[in-house]
Amino acid sequence: MASPKSSLILASPTDEERRRCWKATHPQWGAALSLDAYLAREQRQLEIPLARNGGLTNWILTTREGESVPPPAGGSTDTGRPVLSSCETLKKRALVRGKDGIIREGTAHGVASVFTDPAYRGRGYATTMLRQLADTLGKMEEENRGDAMFSVLYSDVGKKFYAVNEWFPHPSNHAEFAASVDDTPAVSPEALKILHFDDLPPLVAADEQLIRKEIAQPPHPGHPAIRAAILPDLDQIHWHLAREGFVCEQLFSRRPNVHGALYTSSSGARVWAIWARSFSGTVAEPAKNTLFFLRFVVEEGVSDEDLREALRAIVAVAKKEAADTACAKVQMWNPDRRVRAAAEELGAKYVVRDNDSITSLNALGEIRGEPVDWVANEKYAWC
Ligand SMILES: CC(C)(COP(=O)(O)OP(=O)(O)OC[C@H]1O[C@@H](n2cnc3c(N)ncnc32)[C@H](O)[C@@H]1OP(=O)(O)O)[C@@H](O)C(=O)NCCC(=O)NCCS
Known part of the structure; x- marks a missing residue:
């Protein structure tokens, strides 16, 4: 029998699904803003040079067509496919100096806004999404040699949760x-x-x-x-x-x-x-x-x-x-x-810091699994 997790896929949200994600994350990250202002800010951030023209990618974990998952606690109000977990990645220009001393120039992916709706939490959805995301980013590296080289994120949930999927903690x-x-x-x-x-x-x-x-x-x-x-x-x-x-x-x-x-x-x-x-x-x-x-x-x-x-x-x-x-x-x-x-x-x-904004790095492609010295690990790279 197929594992229930194999019915789950990483997908690009539709505009409507993306808006649904923003509405769901507003109580978590939008305390300074009304819901309307928060939605407007998220929409506007899509047009910033770093984000536009493919710089920003939204991701959701959802079900394969025809598959379903147990309904969320409290029942579902979703009309389309379920959004089980969500996040976004931003491309950033990056450098890697290999063991051979050669410097390669390419892309790093910043992962942001990892979120599971409270009604779906504790079922392994965020972990599954991150595993699939790491695989996807890694494949992008294999297919575009010299491009995607590593990924960073900033954990507000301690050091263990992301390390399981190879985003290892760095000095924070x-x-x-x-x-x-x-x-x-x-x-x-x-x-x-x-x-x-x-x-x-x-x-x-x-x-x-x-x-x-x-x-x-x-x-x-x-x-x-x-x-x-x-x-x-x-x-x-x-x-x-x-x-x-x-x-x-x-x-x-x-x-x-x-x-x-x-x-x-x-x-x-x-x-x-x-x-x-x-x-x-x-x-x-x-x-x-x-x-x-x-x-x-x-x-x-x-x-x-x-x-x-x-x-x-x-x-x-x-x-x-x-x-x-x-x-x-x-x-x-x-x-x-x-x-x-x-x-x-x-x-x-x-x-x-031992819980919030834990700077975490996942080495991709050729350097996958290798320890990395993160140079200039400062706030500018945060997303
Ligand atoms: C963190 C979050 C994405 C986890 O989603 P999820 O789908 O429930 O996660 P999973 O079921 O895959 O994994 C649950 C694991 O995360 C851990 N976890 C969840 N919230 C945590 C927290 N605040 N601090 C530490 N660990 C936490 C659980 O203890 C569990 O660990 P275990 O497998 O060892 O028991 C979800 O709780 C969430 O959206 N939180 C609010 C937004 C947030 O803080 N996002 C992270 C920003 S860096």
Whole structure:
């Protein structure tokens, strides 16, 4: 007899099914928005450069034609095929440095919004969907040599659930500052530049070069030989800013126009942060809202003293921007040892996450099953 799971297939939802998924996920992820605004945001995110033209794929787990599953708890109101579980994947430009030292350029898939309707939970549907998704993404790699290379996701349900399907947990730490309006250090305007949208393209391009240089380095002692990175290109950044802008329009009737800050040290070497806000709560619940550094960049030649000064100046702007937009905190993911020390000196709390936003990576194709060193594992790659 065929296993009941073999009657389940991974499929592309119709527009109506996709809307059904969004309605179902609104209570989970849309607390800051009305249902209508949430549906409008999801629709609009489909048009963002990172997502359009095949960049975003929606997936559902459903039944083969003519097959059925036991009805959900409480009975079914579905008129068409059942949506047993759902998720989406976003394509991201990526690099992998193999054991042979050769760098390949291709695609990474970010998996987002993994969801099973409460009435269908605990029946193995999400696990089945993820298994089929991993197989599908892996086949895409085999068929398009040099293209899909790995997949990432950010688990809010601990480390075990996704590891079963080979999305293995990676370091998931952050430095966190409390938002504040009254912490503005005196910094000369020549040293500190506030970043607006038009300032971002050259910085993002410079950052890409830094990541290319970093990934070309031999493996760090004690770290895996294979190194992987998602490129923090403008499409990545824009995706976050579009989400942020949409929610801020709803909450504050304005879009933030300060997207980061850049500090130029006396040697000319620069330090910068690009950020975006993320709202899990309303204006009345700032503790649930965070201003995230999407990327924190330290160019070569920045002394420890310059780094401390740069961080002090940049964080002060970020803390004020956070406080002005109902975000109680500022977070910087996976700071290296030197940045972490400077942040803690400034009063940051260092947090090792063990349940939420667990950064997880599934190596595909040639590197399947191999341990990977994830370079620049910062918030910009989140989806
Ligand atoms: C997480 C979720 C997708 C699981 O869907 P599901 O179809 O019930 O999952 P499965 O039946 O395949 O697997 C159930 C397993 O997930 C685990 N799980 C479910 N929710 C969990 C949670 N919040 N924390 C930790 N583990 C959880 C169960 O304990 C179970 O583990 P077991 O097999 O060892 O007993 C579903 O609970 C959901 O939609 N939750 C709300 C949205 C969400 O948090 N999504 C994940 C975002 S990263």
